[in-house]
Each structure stands twice: as structure tokens, then as C-alpha cells.
Amino acid sequence: MSQSPVIKSEIPSGTIIDNRYIIQQLLGQGGLGRTYLAFDTRRFNEPCVLKEFAPIGTGEGGLEKCRNLFKREAKILHQLEHPQIPRFLACFEGDGRLFLVQEFVNGKTYSALLRERQKQGQNFSEDEVIRWLKNLLPVLEYIHQHHIIHRDISPDNIMLPEGKSLPVLIDFGVGKQIADLNESNNSNQATFVGKMSLVGKVGYAPREQISLGLCSPSSDLYALGVTGVVLLTGRDPSFLMDQYSLEWKWRFYTYVSDGFAEILNKMLADTPRQRYQTSREVLADLELIGQHHISPSTMFDVPPTVLTRESEPTMIVPQTDQPPPSPAETTLISPSTQQTVQHQPTSQNQPTSRTQGNTSRNQNTSRTQGNTSINAAFIQRCQKALAYYIGPMASFVVEDTLAENEQVTPYQFVELLAREIPEAEAALEFTRRLFS
Structure with missing residues (x-):
């Protein structure tokens, strides 16, 4: 007959554990136990983190298995000595509970930092995320060299200590040793994690970890990459992946x-x-970023698509053998108003160099000759899409943007154009239209 699960109750605030640690408050809980903020009475009431290791659903018969797993986790933490990893302080067992004690990090998680940014209408910038990755990757390199995989990297498990500039990787309570070389001759660093310790946050952990329990150093790199795009976009991973193809659309x-x-x-x-x-x-x-040219995606070589909104301005090009007009002479018709606006050149005395050799082609096309990253079809597509949001001025904005940013990439070009759209939601919609 199977034993019924033993689920210990939460430890109340003020409780003294092991005649030393005073519980202050619950910090969090999950499938493997709870985490408390406590004061160490033998170290001048220094704050510390007390982790209660108690997997949910474990019966009396599984207590010894829990104890062995607990000892393994303690061994993992004990061998880690890195300034960006909380120090391991102690481990003990009492009242049928297993505890780990770690250094308390006084700071904010990157989940909290992202929420603060979003209240100001911002996310993390590319430069910030690159610097953040450069600061965290050496930490992952360190733990992987010690044959340890974190397996639970997310914005909740990375903190920025108060007054510090380097992020700290926390919550190694679910850490997994890659392989015990004394017990196995298998050199493959991927390992199977038993059902009892099958963990990982959905959306952040890769499919092989969630579905099969397989993990490797690349699993941590995957989760770190997901965390990076979440900081860049401010969106949950579930909104960044196509629900049908399961492809990233971040x-x-x-x-x-x-x-x-x-x-x-x-x-x-x-x-x-x-x-x-x-x-x-x-x-x-x-x-190497910025040190070599990255060839543009083939998505920029496709012909412009037709926008489907009924109120979209339509560009009218005379059906003659004459070349198309310059953007300054383009006629735009808005179906929503049925009004036609004819734009004339602002000056009749334009320099000869501006007209000679260029009157036989669209100005936007000539602008791309010095910009190999963007083809004429994509520029025309951008102009049509932008006209929907800001009207006939779109042609002038496109022309000026290309003139002032000759080496701009397609994504940078769209970003610059999006800044001309006053409403943030409309700017995002404009970007999605061009890259969908």
C-alpha cells in the first residue's frame, strides 16, 4: 500500500530554526520547496536565505530519495565560489525538513526591473542586453565547467544587487550535475533528469528539457536567450512564438x-x-558585432505587399511610357475621404544636379544606390505603409531618412520611420506589417 504524501506546512514568521535562524518571511515557493528570508543570530542577525527542500507529493517512502537529492544539491552549491553566485553557507536537517542556507542578495530581479521600465514606456535596449549577456555568460561558463546546469534561468532568477553593476544568478536549488564521471563513461554532456526533478519554466526552458528531461549547457544558453528577448520586447515568451508553427517572432x-x-x-x-x-x-x-557586415535577410528581396486596410492611401502612378513621378509629385488618394491631393515641388528653381540623370527614375530608387542593405521594392513598400499613418508626408520622410542614413540596415530604417508615427501602438503595427 502506497504511503500518502507528506506536505509540511509553511513555517510561521518568528520561528527559530536549528536554534540559530529566525524566519522573517516567505520569499517564494515551488515544486521543490519554499524559500524564506531569515536572520542568522550567530552572525549578528545577518540576513540570509533559508531554502526548505521538500518536493511536493513525496511520501514517507521517498524521504530517503529526497535526502540523497538534497545532499547532491548541497554538494553542487558548496563547490561554487563566484562573485555573481550567492555564497553557500550551510545545510542541515531538522523536524523532518531539509534546509540549505545561502547568502541573501539585496536587490531586484530582472522581472521587477523590467516592470519598472515598462511603467515608463520602455524596455531594455540592445546595448543594455548585449552588456547584460557579456556579464552573465562567464557565469554560465563557470558553472558548466563545474559540470553543473542551472536549468531554471529566467528574469525571476537573475538579480541586480543594490548599488552593483553585475547581475547575479540565483536559485540553484534545481541545479543538476551534468554527469558523474566516476559512475559513467559517457562523455556526452546531455543527461536525463528523472521525473522527480523534472523542472524548468515553460516558455524559457527548451522543448527537450520540458518534454524529455534532457538538459545540457545549450539548454541554459537557450533559456538565457529567451530571457534576453523578453527584456528587449517586454513580452512573455508565449506572445513571442507563433502558436501554430512554434517559430520565434520576437x-x-x-x-x-x-x-x-x-x-x-x-x-x-x-x-x-x-x-x-x-x-x-x-x-x-x-x-564581432559591428566588426563585419551581416548580409540582409531574404525577406527584403520580396516585392511589396498590398495593405488591406480600407482607409489605406493608394499611390496612383500614371499608366504611360513616361517614368514614374518623383515622391514630391506623387498623387495620393485616401479611400476614406475620397480626396485627391496633388503635391508639387516646393521650388521651381531646383539645382541642375538634382534633376539631371535622375528624372528618368524614382528618387527613392536612386537613393538606394549607395545603400546595399535595402532594395528599391522594400523602400516603396515602407513608403506605402508609412503613408497610411502620416499621409502624403511619408514620401519626404523616406527620402530624408535615406539621405541622412546611407548605410542604414533594413531594420534600422524601419525603426527610424516608426519614430515619425506619434502613437506607439500605431508605430508597432507599422513595424509588424513590414516584417509579417
């Missing part, structure tokens, strides 16, 4: 350079072997 919600996007996409590859295998590889590619 670029619809933020603007980053092509080089950085390629790095994040490789971190987010669904198949483990297609991802980065070590933190060093990611760091090496991050250092």
Missing part, C-alpha cells in the same frame, strides 16, 4: 541589429545541436 516587437538578432536566434534554435554549445562561442560572436 523581432516583430523590438528593433535590433541583424548581427545581434542572428546571435539570439542561434541561442533560441529548437534543435540543441543547432544552438551554441558553449558560452565562449556566444561571447566570441558578441565581440
Whole structure:
């Protein structure tokens, strides 16, 4: 007959544990136990984190298995000595409970920091996330060298200590040793995690970890990549992935350079072997950003699509053998108002150099000759989409943007155009139209 589960109650505030630690408050709880803020009476009431290890649903018969797993976790934490990992202080058992004691990090999680940014209408910038990755990847390299996988990386488990600049990786209570070389001759760093310790946050953990319990260093890199795009976009992973194809669509919600996007996409590859295998590889590619040209995506070589909104301005081009008019002479008709506006050049005495050699082609096309990243079809598509939001001035905005940013990439070009749209939601919609 199976034993009924033993579920210990939450420890009340003010309780003294092990004649030393005074419980202050519950910090959090999950499938493996609870975390408390406590004061250490033998260290001048220094704050610390007390982790109660008590997997939910464990019966009396499984207590010994819990104890062995607890000892393994304590051994993992004991061997970690890194300034960006909370110090392991002690472990003990009392009243049928298993406890770990760790250094208390006085700061905010990146979930909290992101919420603060969003209240101001902001997310983390590309430069900030690149710097954040460069500060965290060495920490992952360190734990992976110690044959440890974190397996639960997310904005909740990365903190920025108060007054400090380097992020701290917390909550190794679910950490997993990659392999015990004394018990196995298998050199493959991927390992199977038993059902009892099958953990990982949905949306952040890769599919092989959630579905099969398989984890490797690339699993942590995947979760770190997801956390990075969440900081960039301010959106939950469930909103960043296509629900039908399960492909990442995070670029619809933020603007980053092509080089950085390629790095994040490789971190987010669904198949483990297609991802980065070590933190060093990611760091090496991050250092190369801006040092070489990234070829534009083939999505910019497709012909412009027709916008479907009924109120979308339609560009009218005379059906003659003459070349199309310049943007300044374009006639726009808005179906919603049925009004026609004819735009004439602002000056009849334009410089000869402006007209000679260019009157036989659209000005936007000529502008792209010095900009190999953007083709004429994509520029025309951008102009049509922008006209829907700001009207006939779109042609002038496109022309000026290209003139002032000759080496701009397609994504940067769209970002610059989006800034001309006053409403934030409309600017986001404009971006999604162009990249959908």
C-alpha cells in the first residue's frame, strides 16, 4: 500500500530554526520547496536565505530519495565560489525538513526591473542586453565547467544587487550535475533528469528539457536567450512564438541589429545541436558585432505587399511610357475621404544636379544606390505603409531618412520611420506589417 504524501506546512514568521535562524518571511515557493528570508543570530542577525527542500507529493517512502537529492544539491552549491553566485553557507536537517542556507542578495530581479521600465514606456535596449549577456555568460561558463546546469534561468532568477553593476544568478536549488564521471563513461554532456526533478519554466526552458528531461549547457544558453528577448520586447515568451508553427517572432516587437538578432536566434534554435554549445562561442560572436557586415535577410528581396486596410492611401502612378513621378509629385488618394491631393515641388528653381540623370527614375530608387542593405521594392513598400499613418508626408520622410542614413540596415530604417508615427501602438503595427 502506497504511503500518502507528506506536505509540511509553511513555517510561521518568528520561528527559530536549528536554534540559530529566525524566519522573517516567505520569499517564494515551488515544486521543490519554499524559500524564506531569515536572520542568522550567530552572525549578528545577518540576513540570509533559508531554502526548505521538500518536493511536493513525496511520501514517507521517498524521504530517503529526497535526502540523497538534497545532499547532491548541497554538494553542487558548496563547490561554487563566484562573485555573481550567492555564497553557500550551510545545510542541515531538522523536524523532518531539509534546509540549505545561502547568502541573501539585496536587490531586484530582472522581472521587477523590467516592470519598472515598462511603467515608463520602455524596455531594455540592445546595448543594455548585449552588456547584460557579456556579464552573465562567464557565469554560465563557470558553472558548466563545474559540470553543473542551472536549468531554471529566467528574469525571476537573475538579480541586480543594490548599488552593483553585475547581475547575479540565483536559485540553484534545481541545479543538476551534468554527469558523474566516476559512475559513467559517457562523455556526452546531455543527461536525463528523472521525473522527480523534472523542472524548468515553460516558455524559457527548451522543448527537450520540458518534454524529455534532457538538459545540457545549450539548454541554459537557450533559456538565457529567451530571457534576453523578453527584456528587449517586454513580452512573455508565449506572445513571442507563433502558436501554430512554434517559430520565434520576437523581432516583430523590438528593433535590433541583424548581427545581434542572428546571435539570439542561434541561442533560441529548437534543435540543441543547432544552438551554441558553449558560452565562449556566444561571447566570441558578441565581440564581432559591428566588426563585419551581416548580409540582409531574404525577406527584403520580396516585392511589396498590398495593405488591406480600407482607409489605406493608394499611390496612383500614371499608366504611360513616361517614368514614374518623383515622391514630391506623387498623387495620393485616401479611400476614406475620397480626396485627391496633388503635391508639387516646393521650388521651381531646383539645382541642375538634382534633376539631371535622375528624372528618368524614382528618387527613392536612386537613393538606394549607395545603400546595399535595402532594395528599391522594400523602400516603396515602407513608403506605402508609412503613408497610411502620416499621409502624403511619408514620401519626404523616406527620402530624408535615406539621405541622412546611407548605410542604414533594413531594420534600422524601419525603426527610424516608426519614430515619425506619434502613437506607439500605431508605430508597432507599422513595424509588424513590414516584417509579417
